[in-house]
Amino acid sequence: MTPRSAREWLDLVLDPGWTLLFDDVVSGDPLEFPGYAEQLRAAREKTGCSESVLVAEGVLAGQRMIAIAFEFGFLGGSMGVAAGERICRAFEHAAATGVPVVAMTATGGARMQEGMLALSQMPATLIAREKLVAERAPFFCYLRNPTTGGVFASFASSADLLWAEPHATIGFAGPRVAESMTGEPLPEASHTAETALAHGLIDEIVPVADLRKRVSEFLGPVSYGIAGAGHSIEEAQPSTAADxxxxxxxxxxxxxxxxxxxxxxxxxxxxxxxxxxxxxxxxxxxxxxxxxxxxxxxxxxxxxxxxxxxxxxxxxxxxxxxxxxxxxxxxxxxxxxxxxxxxxxxxxxxxxxxxxxxxxxxxxxxxxxxxxxxxxxxxxxxxxxxxxxxxxxxxxxxxxxxxxxxxxxxxxxxxxxxxxxxxxxxxxxxxxxxxxxxxxxxxxxxxxxxxxxxxxxxxxxxxxxxxxxxxxxxxxxxxxxxxxxxxxxxxxxxxxx
Structure with missing residues (x-):
């Protein structure tokens, strides 16, 4: 069964006993946008989450890691200042402790009600992501349905392994926005995980049930040394018969x-x-x-x-x-x-x-x-x-x-x-x-x-x-x-x- 809430996605990839981080980082109303304060209150009441992104520290198959899960029910999983800050801190904490990060995104992009402050989270999250790169710790991103906008066009696409949920809607602009901006209907297969794979935009389409196993397989041990020393090259001998x-x-x-x-x-x-x-x-x-x-x-x-x-x-x-x-x-x-x-x-x-x-x-x-x-x-x-x-x-x-x-x-x-x-x-x-x-x-x-x-x-x-x-x-x-x-x-x- 496909998880629905951010907490269910965290349960999917982490062993029992994970801990939420940065839950005190919450959105304000920096632009005093009409009706936004009430929208935040309603979203928190509806989802039980304080923000559209949850960050957790836990264990997967013996490997400590940081997991980021989007709550689409919270204002469409939009990334505002607080959500972006949580993601930044997740990368920084993972870099400081040398552990991998897995993000499971479902979002319409930057949060309109926070204007350019929300859009600034695109470079902010990428700057933090670079700290993980410097530590050579892996970053997995799983694009859930839907993942569009400023999240897809920032830290998500920088993942070392970029996977997608089957049939997920994926794109820079959502299909409805793209059609309204261009004035033309989109091709039937546009903005899908399958089309993204065909064009080399993602690494693989991974069923939800396989996500935990696939992350665990990649995180397996790596060694160099004498274990394969028994192998040899079977050298072919020249033949005068072949031209x-x-x-x-x-x-x-x-x-x-x-x-x-x-x-x-x-x-x-x-x-x-x-x-x-x-x-x-x-x-x-x-x-x-x-x-x-x-x-x-x-x-x-x-x-x-x-x-x-x-x-x-x-x-x-x-x-x-x-x-x-x-x-x-x-x-x-x-x-x-x-x-x-x-x-x-x-x-x-x-x-x-x-x-x-x-x-x-x-x-x-x-x-x-x-x-x-x-x-x-x-x-x-x-x-x-x-x-x-x-x-x-x-x-x-x-x-x-x-x-x-x-x-x-x-x-x-x-x-x-x-x-x-x-x-x-x-x-x-x-x-x-x-x-x-x-x-x-x-x-x-x-x-x-x-x-x-x-x-x-x-x-x-x-x-x-x-x-x-x-x-x-x-x-x-x-x-x-x-x-x-x-x-x-x-x-x-x-x-x-």
Missing amino acids: AWTEVTLARDAKRPTGADYLPGGTILGRGGPDASILVCVADDWLEHGRPIFIAQNRFSGTGRTHPGGYRRVRRAIGFAARFRRPIVTLIDTPGADPSAGSEADGIAREISATFEALLTAPVPTVAVCVGEGGSGGALALAACDVFLISEHGTFSVIAPEGAASILRRDDLETVANELRLTAHELKALGLADHVVAEPEGGAHADPHRAISKVHGAIMAALQELHLRPEQADVEEVLPPPDIPSARRFERWRVYR
Whole structure:
């Protein structure tokens, strides 16, 4: 059953025995707005709450945390001066004690009866939120139905994980206000959680019944150290039988698992841009490997080419990993970046450049795996890591053989493919790839489950190598090693000899 009151929402996420904080911070009538004092009195009597926001300190699955719950029955959950002050103090208290915050919003936005003083809570709450960022404590926000206006456009959208209730109304302006301002009817699906997810504005739609479990899963332990030391990379041996064009066709095989198929289960990071060719998740079950952030390309989504919004999603994931000191794993499989006029207008070259920069400078261990086709700079932007692995029948090229043949006005694709030196073993011989990961006999599509297992084992071995140093052999690291980014991350690309 969906909670109705703010207290019921606090009961949903916190263990019994939580304590209200800042309940003495209450609204006055700073503008002496006609009828407002009576509205406040009636709202308090109706809801039993002294304000539209309740802040509580409690425990969830053994983890102390601060919870913020909006009471929509109190003047539509509007954020006035007192409500904003409670939120500010909640962030500051959490930062001072180093605990996470979860907010459950239901609001029409800033409180009109308090004018600009209410609107000023937008920057005020964000300033306080930054104190939590500095402490690297997580902030979850669950957008209930409805969440609009100044709350959605301020601290709520700054959450590390932004989830929404199914079918919730979400938007900057509420639907009725938007229609009155524009004079036009809204599309049927506008201002919904589902549309927000499709456009990369939220991370995930989470059923109410799963909220407590999902917060608890993300807050699980993180460790670095020797627990995964038994993993090794199964190195593929070079073969003289295969030619480059055969490898290209194998890398593109429609039955071959793509990057998204290698994703482990975990918390989804869906924000950043409307591009289904990029999927991101936190590997919640990879505890001994620091619960890495996985960034995967999906060549079977549309054309398989990454759009500008996809690269924005990648960079948000990199920033998330840096904030919470999580390793990054990229899974590459794409014919390249999208070259359409729309992507050009949206700055595809700028987005690729910014993605290179973000990954090259990420202050955490990074591992890239080309599991299929690596198409030019659009794929290479995800390969600029400490360790670069490539599957046995993967390929990586400056341009597809078809494109090269067209430029050269040739029709001998097989010869052109050979001349591009794009196979896995050739990339290793050129000093670009560190290891070639063996595939099952016949290729990854012959036994996808085994292929995925081999790649996961190679990733674990690579992460272990990055985390462990001889003097650390008997200890478990809490933080990534000090020599990250590694010299290899930078030197790999300086190929002049």
